[in-house]
Amino acid sequence: MKHLNILLVAVLLLVGTGVSNAQDKNNPWAIELGVNAVDTYPVGVSDDGRLPKSSKGDLFHEYFNVNDHWNIIPSVSKVSVSRYMGDGFIFSATGTINSIEKVGDSKVDDLSYYAADGEIKYSFRDLLGGGWFDPTIGVGGGYTWVDDLGFGTANGLVGFRFWLTESLAVTAGSTYKHSFEDTYGITHFQHSMGVMFKFGGTDTDGDGIYDHEDECPEIPGLPEFNGCPDTDGDGIEDRNDACPETPGTVEFNGCPDTDGDGIADPQDACPTVPGIAALNGCPDADGDGITDAEDDCPNEAGPAANNGCPWADADGDSVLDKDDECPNIAGTVANNGCPEVTIEIIKQLNDFSKTILFDTGKSTIRQESYAVLQNIVDIMKEYSSASFVLEGHTDSQGRETTNQKLSESRAASVREYLTSIGMSGSRLSSVGYGELRPIASNKTRAGRQENRRVEISLKK
Incomplete structure (x- = not known):
């Protein structure tokens, strides 16, 4: 044995x-x-x-x-x-x-x-x-x-x-x-x-897995991956790893999500700060659709046209300055942010215009009416989007054709003067009605005085 x-x-x-x-x-x-x-x-x-x-x-x-x-x-x-x-x-x-x-x-x-x-x-x-x-x-x-x-x-x-x-x-x-x-x-x-x-087996890469069974025979790898490597050790072999040198997760094909926002770092424009997918992983604190890095007002929502900041409304009339034709004067939305001329304003203008004095039978404005005319201009300037019509009227004394010409020239004279003291001529027009629109009886002296007037109306 x-x-x-x-x-x-x-x-x-x-x-x-x-x-x-x-x-x-x-x-x-x-x-x-x-x-x-x-x-x-x-x-x-x-x-x-x-x-x-x-x-x-x-x-x-x-x-x-x-x-x-x-x-x-x-x-x-x-x-x-x-x-x-x-x-x-x-x-x-x-x-x-x-x-x-x-x-x-x-x-x-x-x-x-x-x-x-x-x-x-x-x-x-x-x-x-x-x-x-x-x-x-x-x-x-x-x-x-x-x-x-x-x-x-x-x-x-x-x-x-x-x-x-x-x-x-x-x-x-x-x-x-x-x-x-x-x-x-x-x-x-x-x-x-x-x-x-x-x-006698051949193991070219020396990883202990013979070439016959090694799917990566020239690169050292691991048995669990049939001889292929997992360089970053994240359990995903390099061939299937979108980030083979950085540990990641299966969910992101081997790439990391450093900020944990659900967007893999290679697709994340802000990989260290949690963000949203719509902005490629960057944050938007005010939710206005503009990344905080590009938002001049990151904590206050605003449009991209204004770099993420809200449009100003200096006069507080709910019409943004960019759309407000009167940004420094409170107005109405219907009037593009400018104040609307009310019946009361027209009445106030006419209260002033009734006191305008002319030389007898002429269109020359008397000097004592200058202060009244300045008041009229000041009011009109408050309504910068409004245009006005200056209407000249006379009593029925004298010839009708003469009265018509006189009413036209007096309305034009007021327009010319208002323009000379700062009112835009493009916002004023004048017309004469002669004796056609009396507001009182021409049979009395007081009535005829009321009929000799310049009225102001809102141009439509």
Whole structure:
């Protein structure tokens, strides 16, 4: 049993190395070291070959009679090199040595035994789910020398590999070797047991994942990403990471959201300040649709046309200065921010205009009326959007045509004077009605005085 102890020690030593490489496609090469046993007995009773018929039994008879029939030497007696070819097929080149002391039930002088064999095997491991149990079958051929006489063989084999790790296995197998030489050949069984170590995989980027299974074979990566990297360590591989060098979240395809506003930093124009999506992640404190950085009044809502500030309303009349034709005088919305001329104002103007004095029969304004006319201008200027009509009237004394001309000239004279003291001429017009519109009886002196007048009305 010494050879079994040696084999056990070899297994323990290899397990102790902690090798954990991938197998087959990733590690196509394998070396097997072990022991072999040669059995010439259960090969079928015949006179073929070197050994007598009496030394042979029926095929597979006493197949496991280790003590009586198996020839074993107490040392490593088998060396095999294998190459995985793909799809479960393996090619092996095997060399064995032994010493034959038992031929059937008879003892013989030690006969030297050497063999070199080539084999093609098929592994069922993948079909069985890739576990630890790995049965194989195979065929092959080789050449065997027994006591310096050589002969060719055709081989059929069955084997088992029991994987302790992905690269280390204990092997056991049996090969039937049929001799082609009828005179001095020896048909026999050769059993073996050993340990196998797989190696030879290519790992270009050195990340521990072999190129065959590495989706990024030239860039070191991680097993969970099939060999591809996750540079920023955020759990999203670089190929799917929009920000591969900055840790982020799955929600934002690997990019961060520093300010937590729900907008990834690359799309966030203000990545360190919470904002809104409508403004590309920038804040708008007053909600006027203008980012605080571009808003001259960030805490007071206003239009973009005024840089985010509300329009002024200096006179407080609810008509913004930009639309207010009278921005410094309170007016009405209906009159574009200017004060509207009321009936009371017209009455006040006419109270003044009734006191305007003219030289008798003329359109010349008397000097004592200048103050009244100034009052009229002052009132008119308060209503800068209003235009006025100056109406001249006379009594019925004299010729009608003369009265018409006099009313026209007096109205025009008042217009001219008002213009001279600051009233806009474009806002004044004059007309004469002569004696056509009396407001009192022309039969009395008092009535005729009332009819001689200049009235002011609002131009429509």
